[in-house]
Amino acid sequence: MNEHTDEVYDVLIIGGGPAGLSAGLYVARDRYKGAVLDKNGLAGGQILLTERVENYPGWEQISGPELIEHMSNQVRNFGGEILTNHGVTGLRRRGDGLIELDINDGEKTMLARAVIAAPGSDYRRLGVPGEDEMRQATKVSYCATCDGAFYADKHVLCVGGGNTAVEDAIYLARRFARKVTLIHRRDEFRAQQVLVDELNAAAAEHDIDIKLPYVLERIVGNDDATDIDHVVLRNVKSDQTENLDVDGVFVFVGMVPNTGFLRGAVDMDENGYIFCDCTTMKSSLPGVFVAGDCRRQAAMQLATACADGVVAAMELAGYYRAPSSWSKSLEEEGRVEGW
Numbered sequence: 001m002n003e004h005t006d007e008v009y010d011v012l013i014i015g016g017g018p019a020g021l022s023a024g025l026y027v028a029r030d031r032y033k034g035a036v037l038d039k040n041g042l043a044g045g046q047i048l049l050t051e052r053v054e055n056y057p058g059w060e061q062i063s064g065p066e067l068i069e070h071m072s073n074q075v076r077n078f079g080g081e082i083l084t085n086h087g088v089t090g091l092r093r094r095g096d097g098l099i100e101l102d103i104n105d106g107e108k109t110m111l112a113r114a115v116i117a118a119p120g121s122d123y124r125r126l127g128v129p130g131e132d133e134m135r136q137a138t139k140v141s142y143c144a145t146c147d148g149a150f151y152a153d154k155h156v157l158c159v160g161g162g163n164t165a166v167e168d169a170i171y172l173a174r175r176f177a178r179k180v181t182l183i184h185r186r187d188e189f190r191a192q193q194v195l196v197d198e199l200n201a202a203a204a205e206h207d208i209d210i211k212l213p214y215v216l217e218r219i220v221g222n223d224d225a226t227d228i229d230h231v232v233l234r235n236v237k238s239d240q241t242e243n244l245d246v247d248g249v250f251v252f253v254g255m256v257p258n259t260g261f262l263r264g265a266v267d268m269d270e271n272g273y274i275f276c277d278c279t280t281m282k283s284s285l286p287g288v289f290v291a292g293d294c295r296r297q298a299a300m301q302l303a304t305a306c307a308d309g310v311v312a313a314m315e316l317a318g319y320y321r322a323p324s325s326w327s328k329s330l331e332e333e334g335r336v337e338g339w
Contacts, residue, residue, distance in 0.1 A: 008111045009033050011316055012101060013309075014088045015118035015258075017045025018302055019292030021071040021082075022309030023116045028080030032316065036075065037103070037110075039087030044068035045120045047302065051138045055146065056302050091115065091265050091288070097323060099287050114319055116312045117266075117274065117283070118291040118305075121257040126159065130219030131251075139228050140219065140249045144168035145301065148176045151248050155179040157231055159216050160252035166191040166199050168252055173206040180207065181244065183214040185236055213237060219249060257294045269296055281312040286326035289315060 011027055013020045016038030027034035036043065047053070050064035059067070072082060090102035101110045123142035125131060134140040141147040148171065156177045158169040161184035173180040182199075189196050189212075202208060213236040222229045230243045257272040267275045267284035273296040274283055281289040291308035293300050298308070319326065 006111070008098060008113065009035060010112065010320075011114045011116060011313075012037060012099075012110060012112040013116045013118060014101075015045065015120055015292070015294075016040075016043030016072075016082060016084070017118065017120045017292065017305065018047055018068075018071065019118035019120070019305040019309040020045075020116070021068070021075055022306040023118060023291055023313040024075040024080045024082065024309075025071070025078065026310055026313035027316070028075055028078035030313070030317070031079075035081040035083050037086040037088055037101075038082065038084050041084050043072055043082055043084060046122065049135070050146070052150070053146075053302065054149065088119075089261050091117075091262060093265075093285055093287060097287070114287045114289065114316055116281075116289045116291055116309065117259075117262060117294065118309060118312075119258040119261075119294050120305075121255045121259075121273075121293040121300075123251070124254040124256050126216060126251055126253065128216055128218055130221060131249075133225055134219050134221055134228055134249065137221070137226050139221075139247075140251065142251050143300070144171050144250055144252075147248075147250075148172050152176045153178045154247035155181070155245065156248045156250055157216070157244065157246045158182045158250045158252060160184065160254075161186060161189045161191065162252065162254070163191045163195055164254075165189075165252035166195045168250065169208065170199055170202045172250065173202055173208050178207065179209070181209045181211060181246065183211045183216065183233060185215045186213050188212070216249070217241060255293070255300070259294050266290075273298075279311075280315050281308060282315070282326065286323065287319065 010032040011034040013023050013036045016036050020036050024036040047064040052061055053064055053067055054061050087104050088101050089105045093099050098111050099115050131140055154177055169180050169182045214233050217234045218232040220229045230245050232241055233244055234241045259272045265285055274290045274294055276283050276290040276295050281291055283290050289312035291312045292305040
């Protein structure tokens, strides 16, 4: 049964990850009537799956769940509201300027003067046996910047053939790993040729083994599922398999933004990343700001996601004062970046 309420929030924040919670903190401190909406039973997003965070300013090391607990407590201590099991499944701007959100496939609707969309994105996974188990054991990663330092003097497997895969394989080989094995399912990399040239040059200086065309078939854990025993690779052409001893696996096969519910409401690219003005976090729909990994050109880092949430929350005051200013062209405002 659809539950409709006439209660109007100043702002509703979609997503309870670091971007959304940072926005929620600033909204609460500014005494706006706001709420952070998270589709899961617990706020936090991807960072909840991270056992060790070492690149967030102010913490030498903290677990993802601990960090989210601190951030959530900050929001609540200032009177902010966090509503879990509130998945936003639709959004539209009404004729009176209010923004209406569908919650849990029409279970209820909520109204707000403005929205900060921070639904995040998920790393695309391979879906091979052992991936989830070893990810939980922190032996499978999707971010070299986040986790590369844990593999100093180790042998790691990198999977992927795009720009990120090539760049991060080089990064791991130069900065941390004793050996890097890079596999790609095709005969040629999809990465730009200048990066492929850099990879070949780096392979001559560091221990980088490039295997084409190979796919990862299985990640086999040890008896107590705390480490990787070996991985199974398959040659796409010959169909022959081989075992490889590695200490960790890095998967670089892209991201999937959680923006399907916004398609048709705001402008986004072909991959689902939302276009916005990077200086104000304004989307193409008046009253809807964007923050975090769901936006185009995002740095995909914890600290920058938080910063996006802060900027979006700080821009609310200007929007409330002059909603019609949203319609100004970027050229008139002197802001042309990020679209």
